[in-house]
Amino acid sequence: MAIEIERKFLLNNQHWREQVSRSTRIAQGYLNAEPSRTVRVRVKGDSGFITIKGKNEGISRVEFEYEIPAADALELLKLCPNVLDKTRHLVNIDGHTFEIDEFHGLNNGLIVAEIELASENASYPQPDWLGPEVSGDVRYYNSALSEKPFSSW
Amino acid sequence: MAIEIERKFLLNNQHWREQVSRSTRIAQGYLNAEPSRTVRVRVKGDSGFITIKGKNEGISRVEFEYEIPAADALELLKLCPNVLDKTRHLVNIDGHTFEIDEFHGLNNGLIVAEIELASENASYPQPDWLGPEVSGDVRYYNSALSEKPFSSW
Numbered sequence: 589m590a591i592e593i594e595r596k597f598l599l600n601n602q603h604w605r606e607q608v609s610r611s612t613r614i615a616q617g618y619l620n621a622e623p624s625r626t627v628r629v630r631v632k633g634d635s636g637f638i639t640i641k642g643k644n645e646g647i648s649r650v651e652f653e654y655e656i657p658a659a660d661a662l663e664l665l666k667l668c669p670n671v672l673d674k675t676r677h678l679v680n681i682d683g684h685t686f687e688i689d690e691f692h693g694l695n696n697g698l699i700v701a702e703i704e705l706a707s708e709n710a711s712y713p714q715p716d717w718l719g720p721e722v723s724g725d726v727r728y729y730n731s732a733l734s735e736k737p738f739s740s741w
Numbered sequence: 742m743a744i745e746i747e748r749k750f751l752l753n754n755q756h757w758r759e760q761v762s763r764s765t766r767i768a769q770g771y772l773n774a775e776p777s778r779t780v781r782v783r784v785k786g787d788s789g790f791i792t793i794k795g796k797n798e799g800i801s802r803v804e805f806e807y808e809i810p811a812a813d814a815l816e817l818l819k820l821c822p823n824v825l826d827k828t829r830h831l832v833n834i835d836g837h838t839f840e841i842d843e844f845h846g847l848n849n850g851l852i853v854a855e856i857e858l859a860s861e862n863a864s865y866p867q868p869d870w871l872g873p874e875v876s877g878d879v880r881y882y883n884s885a886l887s888e889k890p891f892s893s894w
Contacts, residue, residue, distance in 0.1 A: 589813060621779060627773060638791065
């Protein structure tokens with residue numbers, strides 16, 4: 589088990605694109621999209637994962653992640669009602685990594701940046717492209733985006 | 742991925758108890774109890790498992806099972822709304838194994854026997870204690886028993 593502490597932001601501009609170190613396509617779906625016991629299936633490059641997350645307490649959440657064969661993950665995605673398609677871009681700044689998710693399909697046009705922190709009060713870099721924080725806004729949960737995509741807002 | 746083909750039966754009498762080769766206590770809960778994408782967490786002796794099952798087609802069902810640390814499984818059970826407690830007894834007859842589940846707690850009094858088959862039409866032993874088949878009866882799904890236990894029928 590791990591405790592996931594992360595902040596999520598919208599983006600002010602496209603300057604982050606010049607700082608991307610790596611980009612990976614991700615397909616993910618939810619065997620359960622309930623925030624209190626989310627079960628996510630993900631195919632990321634050649635790897636598959638199943639991830640269970642508990643209820644949010646502030647910006648923290650218990651998380652269990654298991655690597656599984658990518659072929660299994662592809663089969664499991666077929667059991668999920670909706671599948672999210674996104675490209676994850678990594679931007680490293682001062683020893684921190686921003687994960688910037690650029691969504692495709694029904695969530696096209698949505699781009700969010702996430703940063704994992706060691707504690708709820710930890711400081712983090714604030715580049716000019718980092719926009720308003722949306723950590724507490726459930727609409728931006730990936731599980732919510734699979735059910736109510738950005739294009740339907 | 743595996744395809745699980747199994748038949749489930751009630752029991753006519755207690756004669757099966759004389760043939761038990763092994764008994765194991767099992768605790769299990771559901772991160773999703775929907776039959777179309779069941780996500781089960783199980784602690785069986787010293788082992789933990791997460792198992793995903795798809796929708797039933799007749800008596801067949803796709804199944805994916807992953808072993809996980811028992812400590813994780815115990816934490817994951819805390820995310821499940823209801824936890825089933827049962828003792829699984831194994832009875833071997835003519836190269837087949839019956840798994841006989843004796844439920845405790847809110848399902849106390851319920852005992853069912855399951856047998857896995859290689860094909861939907863495969864023959865199987867029919868000892869005198871094997872009662873009426875309930876394979877298609879959703880009330881006997883373990884996921885259903887976690888939500889509507891036997892004592893509430």
